[in-house]
Amino acid sequence: MSGSILGRLRELRAADAPTHGGHVLAYVYDSGMPELDELADAAASLARPVNGLDPTVFPSVAAMERDLIGFVRRAVHGRRDVVGSVTSGGTESCLLAVKTARDLWRAEHPDAVARGTRPRLLAPATAHAAFQKAARLFDLDFDPVPCGPDGAVAADDLIVRMAEDAALVVVSAPAYPSGALDPIRAVAAAAKKLGIRCHVDACFGGLVLPWWSDVPEWDFRLPGVTSLSADLHKFGYAPKGVSVLLHRGRRQHRAQFFATTRWPGYPVVNPTLLGSKSASSLAAAWAIVQRLGDEGFAELTASVARVAAGIRDEVERIPGLVVMGDPVGPAITLVADVDVPSEHRVDPHRLADELARRGWRIQHQPGFVQSDGTRIPRSAHLTLTPVLERSVTHFRRALGQAADAVRGRRAADGRLLAGAVRALGYGSDRVPGTAASWRLLRVAGAGQVAPDQPMATLMALIEELPAPVAEALLSELLARMSEPR
Ligand SMILES: Cc1ncc(COP(=O)(O)O)c(C=O)c1O
Structure with missing residues (x-):
């Protein structure tokens, strides 16, 4: 009976894109270390029956959270005043960063609130969509700042829009659509001067950039950074459902909480959005971090950096295709080279479709018209993971061949x-x-x-x-x- 149930699930899973082996350059993060997956499975299974809702009943939850928060805090140069929570993923970390900033903004700006001023969320247009979701859910005005066609935002374009109603300014390390590291130092410094909170969204890069060479300061070393998110289910190589949100200062962290004794049931204290929650991904992430430590993360990051350098080299050799802007970290975005005649250009979406035919999946990103009418061109995103180092030669070859196959083909027209x-x-x-x-x-x-x-x-x-x-x-x-x- 169970055999046939699992057999059916295996059949269903066979239709999925492959989660391992590096052929899917988005969504999944394969360390290339099967023993890490086995350890994560065993840890997740041990914690499976636990309810993460109440660490007073299940103190293992608090113990694992302490270790994880401590590890990420050290990696991003937080001192003892930096505290935080483990959440269910990047979106939840971003949502909570915004909710916290909004609640504190309201508390700190009673006159503006009385005048009917609405809190504003200021971010480059490339900030993750989770921030639009947060603005919608928590009733802030979303103010996206246009970026260049290379996906880079100018610090001054963010700074001139900083005013009393800005409850939070968001910068990314790096931004998912472009791979660019936002000008965090300048933005955080200006925000600090004006008393505006500044969140670094390192959901994507937070467990890679600490070990990447030559990255400008982007984390809690910058005094204006007030919160930071880093996902363990991305480059922490854990199964989905785990991220860390850090705050500078206990007061700010506590503003994230929901607590009530105003009902006839058990007293409710929720640091995060969920009530009852699984401890499986937490346990898996905890075990992986114990196993890898700083050294393990440094090695995996070195592997990603070599993959990134190799692919950038390859793209340079491909006529009609270029890397968007100057990415820092584990993402590369490909766009058509507009400096060559259209018959020599490689449309990134045709390229992505052609690569899919050859068994490699990169991610289509539609062209985007910004609030000022300028356009970020259509592109293809590549998330680079350590496992890809083993097949990078094949991928480079496939990229070149796919580009040859579609060069000059007209882009799809909607x-x-x-x-x-x-x-x-x-x-x-x-x-x-x-x-x-x-x-x-x-x-x-x-x-x-x-x-x-x-x-x-x-x-x-x-x-x-x-x-x-x-x-x-x-x-x-x-x-x-x-x-x-
Ligand atoms: C920079 C950044 N922030 C937030 C998120 C949202 O994370 P999640 O998909 O885990 O909710 C992502 C996801 O790719 C991201 O790259």
């Missing part, structure tokens, strides 16, 4: 389909409902998405559609996937 959607009367002020969204998706040939399906057309459509329409279509797509048949 204008015709987007025009049809508009002709049906849909736009920013009229979003299709569920049935109409589903019909449109099927017309666009995007009613079903398999891991190796070409995505260039869907991405081109997203680029052309008004954002609320694209968001409705994509929500419909995902919702239908999980609907019982």
Whole structure:
């Protein structure tokens, strides 16, 4: 019986993109050390029945959290005044950083609140979407600052927008879409001068940059940095469901908590968003950190750095394709070289589709028109993990061959389909409902998405559609996937 249940699950899993081996350059973080996965599985299994809700009943939870928070704090140069929590992932860490800053801003600006001023969340346009989600959930105005076409933001463009209503300024180390390290020193210094909190989103790079060479200071060494997030389920190589959020100062950390004795049940104290929660990913991350220590992380990071250097070298040899900006850390973003005639250009989405055909998955990122009308070009993101070092020669070859195969091919164009959607009367002020969204998706040939399906057309459509329409279509797509048949 159990055998057949697990057999069915194995069948289902066989349709997934491979999580190990380095052929998927996004979503998954393979250290290349199977013994680390085995250790993580054993630790997760030991902690499986535990409820992370209450460390007074399950003190192992607090003990593992202390160790993890201590490890990350040392890595990012926090002193004893830096404290924090283990959360369920990057998004939860970002959400809590924003909620905390908003609550403190309200407490510290009673006059502005009385005048009806709304708190503002200031961030480069490349800040992770989790911050838009936070602004929406916690009722702040999201103020994205345009970046250059290379994905880099100018410190001054953020600084001029700092004012009393800014509850938090966010910078990334590095930003996911571009791989760029934001100008953290200048932004944090200006924020400190004006009494504005500054969050470093190191969800992606927080467990790599401490061991990467020649990185400008980006963490708690900078006095203006008031909080920082680092994900253990990314370059901490733990299974999904674990991140760390650190605050400078106990007062700020405590503002993150929700506590109530105002109901007839057990007293509730939640440092994070969830109530009952698994301790499995926490235990897995704890075990991995115990095993790797500083030295292990340094070795894995060195491997990622060699992969990054090798791929940048390769891209330099590929006509029509360039690396966006000057990435720092474990991400590289590829864009078409606009300095060569279009017949020599490599469209990054055609490239990504061609690579998928050859068994390598890089991530499509649609072109993006910013609030000032300037454009960040469509691109393809590569997350570089240690395991890739073993097959980097194959990947480099595949990249070159895929580029040769698509060079000069016209990029997918979503204008015709987007025009049809508009002709049906849909736009920013009229979003299709569920049935109409589903019909449109099927017309666009995007009613079903398999891991190796070409995505260039869907991405081109997203680029052309008004954002609320694209968001409705994509929500419909995902919702239908999980609907019982
Ligand atoms: C910089 C950054 N912040 C936040 C997040 C959100 O993390 P998660 O997907 O774990 O919720 C990511 C995810 O890629 C990220 O790269």
